[in-house]
Amino acid sequence: MAAAKFSEVDLFGDAVLPAKEGRGRPEHSWSAANSNKVLLAFVRGLTVKQAATAIGVSVPTLRKHYSSELAQREAAAIRYEMVQFSRLNELAKSGSVAAEKELARRLEKARLDDLSDRVSNHARPPRVKPRGKKEEALEDAQNVRGLYEPPAPPPGLLN
Template identity: 50%
Template sequence: MAEVFDLFGDPVPANWGQRGRPEHIPTQQNRNRVSMLVALGWSNSRIAAALYVTVPTLRKHYFSELKFREVARDRLEAGIAMKLWDGVQAGSVPAIKEFRSFLDRNDRMEIERTMATAPAGANDDRSRLGKKDADKRRAIDADADLMAELEAEASQHAAVH
């Protein structure tokens, strides 16, 4: 039997209009939406509510999207980077500017990540601090390192011109 589609091109469930709730049919748009929401850090219950389904239905139909929760943010960032890079390759000045700020954000994240994974014996004060105080200290150190780096670049730029 041929499948029936609604006006939006989505398949119509077999029991549509009958008693009981119609079966949820996952679409590619919903798969993409779930992947994006997972990358943004949404919980399963929040994603299910956004799709108007229950959490078990979400897990049943979107298991493959949910199982990559740890790398979803990296995949989203990689997709954004590729779109920006396409714009840079096309010569789009706004894309070039945005790509530069994207690179700066990425570099700051990498610096913070490396500072967070420093050996435990490197700084004994940090080992005695609580989590919040250690995070504040790392943020201050990262800002100081970034400002020193920016000042060094500015002085090099001023020396050239």
């Protein structure tokens, strides 16, 4: 007779497993629910450590079992936004006026966000790296005038 599957969950929705025979903690296993939690953490802009904490594992365990989700970290927010746009577009094509209005509102907001990013980046002057002692000394040495000024090259060598 097969053992009944244990279906209890804790406060956070994680499965509560019965005690196993043997030493040590059982190895973490990948699950679609945890995968979605990790991706949503990256969509929200959380760090790898915060994403690991969200599913109750350590950072090395997260890296071991959720490496494909970590690879998508940079593009997670963009991909999620495009999925939302796609869903709204499908609803709008099927005749939902509310979805069409929401899609138009989100697209306009995205355009304005992009425009504000471009404008704010152009408005800031480029950051000038402060010069150190050696750079100042080199420039001062090249601008010496008077008795210690290097002689001018012969006139025939100039182009």
